[in-house]
Amino acid sequence: MDADVVVIGGGIAGLTAGALVAQAGRKVLVLERRPVVGGRALVVHQGGFTLNYGYHFVLGADASPHARVFRRLGLRLEARPTWGAGYARVRGGRLKRFPTSPAATWQFFGARNAWAYAASGLRFLREPATPLLAQPLDAWLDRQRVPADVALWLLDISRAIGFLHQPGAFSAGHFVDFMRLSFRQQRRPSLILPWDRMFADLERYIQTRGGQVRCRVRVDAVVVEGGRAVGVRAGGESIPARAVIVAIPPQQATALVPGGVRWDGGRPASELEPTTGLVLDLGVEGTWDRPWIAVDDADKGIVIARHSHVDPRLAPPGHTLLQAIRFLPPEELTGARLEAHKAEMLATIDAIYPGATRRIVLQRCLVPPMLTAAAHTAAQPWQVLPPVQSPEIPNLLFCGDGYRAPGELSNPAVESAEEAARAASLCT
Numbered sequence: 001m002d003a004d005v006v007v008i009g010g011g012i013a014g015l016t017a018g019a020l021v022a023q024a025g026r027k028v029l030v031l032e033r034r035p036v037v038g039g040r041a042l043v044v045h046q047g048g049f050t051l052n053y054g055y056h057f058v059l060g061a062d063a064s065p066h067a068r069v070f071r072r073l074g075l076r077l078e079a080r081p082t083w084g085a086g087y088a089r090v091r092g093g094r095l096k097r098f099p100t101s102p103a104a105t106w107q108f109f110g111a112r113n114a115w116a117y118a119a120s121g122l123r124f125l126r127e128p129a130t131p132l133l134a135q136p137l138d139a140w141l142d143r144q145r146v147p148a149d150v151a152l153w154l155l156d157i158s159r160a161i162g163f164l165h166q167p168g169a170f171s172a173g174h175f176v177d178f179m180r181l182s183f184r185q186q187r188r189p190s191l192i193l194p195w196d197r198m199f200a201d202l203e204r205y206i207q208t209r210g211g212q213v214r215c216r217v218r219v220d221a222v223v224v225e226g227g228r229a230v231g232v233r234a235g236g237e238s239i240p241a242r243a244v245i246v247a248i249p250p251q252q253a254t255a256l257v258p259g260g261v262r263w264d265g266g267r268p269a270s271e272l273e274p275t276t277g278l279v280l281d282l283g284v285e286g287t288w289d290r291p292w293i294a295v296d297d298a299d300k301g302i303v304i305a306r307h308s309h310v311d312p313r314l315a316p317p318g319h320t321l322l323q324a325i326r327f328l329p330p331e332e333l334t335g336a337r338l339e340a341h342k343a344e345m346l347a348t349i350d351a352i353y354p355g356a357t358r359r360i361v362l363q364r365c366l367v368p369p370m371l372t373a374a375a376h377t378a379a380q381p382w383q384v385l386p387p388v389q390s391p392e393i394p395n396l397l398f399c400g401d402g403y404r405a406p407g408e409l410s411n412p413a414v415e416s417a418e419e420a421a422r423a424a425s426l427c428t
């Protein structure tokens with residue numbers, strides 16, 4: 001085995017980087033330790049249901065990096081739109097739809113708070129984000145004297161967008177960035193993609209350009225000689241390459257790279273805190289006549305999405321595919337604590353979709369080691385994430401959701417993959 005460029009990891013970042021390197025005319029080899037590609041966005045077909053590891057909407061729709069890459073590769077992206085209007089929130093035991101028009105905002109907040117909400121929105125659009133990156137959102141909202149109800153709403157949003165169990169710790173700068181992005185995207189819905197097809201298309205693209213994607217190959221180390229990466233070692237075999245792209249989370253990458261991966265002026269990436277949580281998938285018999293796609297039960301910190309409402313192909317006819325997510329710190333994700341959370345999530349699903357838990361035909365409880373590789377809290381503002389290109393080793397590149405910001409979701413994974421592929425294609 002040899003290649004111009006070796007990519008470690010077959011998640012969305014690794015496959016995107018691999019396809020773009022192949023497009024640049026380089027021979028690429030993508031190595032994935034698991035039997036299948038997909039990483040944290042893996043799709044599983046089970047009992048007639050199509051389960052994704054997460055809800056996996058793509059923010060920005062056709063302006064998203066995913067769509068941009070597919071256009072560039074000449075591949076077709078099949079997608080379904082979802083709108084903010086399809087979402088609801090429970091607070092104080094009351095369920096209300098997300099406000100998506102001025103009239104709905106007025107109704108949602110009441111006259112006085114609607115003005116305060118509009119005023120804080122204007123402030124977000126004007127405020128420079130960089131000085132706010134290391135400030136916690138709750139303290140910042142407090143300083144801005146945002147009324148309590150409006151602040152609570154903004155914290156609820158930030159919990160969902162930041163995948164955080166403590167939304168107050170979210171970086172205020174990141175929040176401002178996100179609000180700007182969503183304001184620009186307002187007329188564009190988010191997208192739900194068939195992720196398995198997206199992975200299959202990228203894999204096929206790599207192969208038709210003379211590259212390879214090999215599963216069940218765990219890379220043990222990046223080999224560095226004379227200040228350059230000269231390949232990788234996997235299962236006792238050395239694979240030479242002119243450039244190496246590490247497309248795995250920084251916490252895992254640090255063990256593979258001589259000297260480790262560092263951030264914040266020298267701290268080891270193993271200290272970088274990811275977002276974590278519990279995911280419960282339910283395939284249930286029957287359908288529910290509800291207008292929303294997802295409900296954020298903010299009282300309990302549980303989000304319930306009805307996947308098959310967006311794409312009916314995800315569940316067999318007459319069935320519904322639900323997913324509940326609760327963002328939790330790692331210590332809550334084991335033993336009796338985990339079981340208690342699971343029970344509460346099932347009860348919450350039942351409250352919103354009455355009778356659902358008595359009609360379960362498929363149940364899956366997932367505790368992924370990380371939801372996203374870097375939590376964008378005030379303690380981890382984006383400038384201090386590990387660099388996409390190693391400053392000491394010019395032909396060693398990194399990509400994935402932990403290397404680019406704003407950090408949550410797969411958008412930065414794809415963007416950093418574009419950057420890494422560009423740099424790797426220039427390595428001689």
Ligand SMILES: Cc1cc2nc3c(=O)[nH]c(=O)nc-3n(C[C@H](O)[C@H](O)[C@H](O)COP(=O)(O)OP(=O)(O)OC[C@H]3O[C@@H](n4cnc5c(N)ncnc54)[C@H](O)[C@@H]3O)c2cc1C
Nearest residue numbers: 009011012013033039040054056057218219400401409410
């Ligand atoms: C429950 C859940 C819900 C989510 N919801 C959304 C959402 O709605 N929208 C969104 O955009 N994002 C969402 N995300 C985040 C999204 O899944 C990630 O940002 C994205 O998948 C990260 O891709 P990646 O390629 O950077 O990393 P990964 O997907 O982690 O890929 C890394 C790959 O490298 C492999 N690997 C690791 N070590 C080695 C090694 N030594 N040798 C070879 N291979 C190795 C791994 O097996 C893995 O396949 C969600 C995540 C979860 C878990």
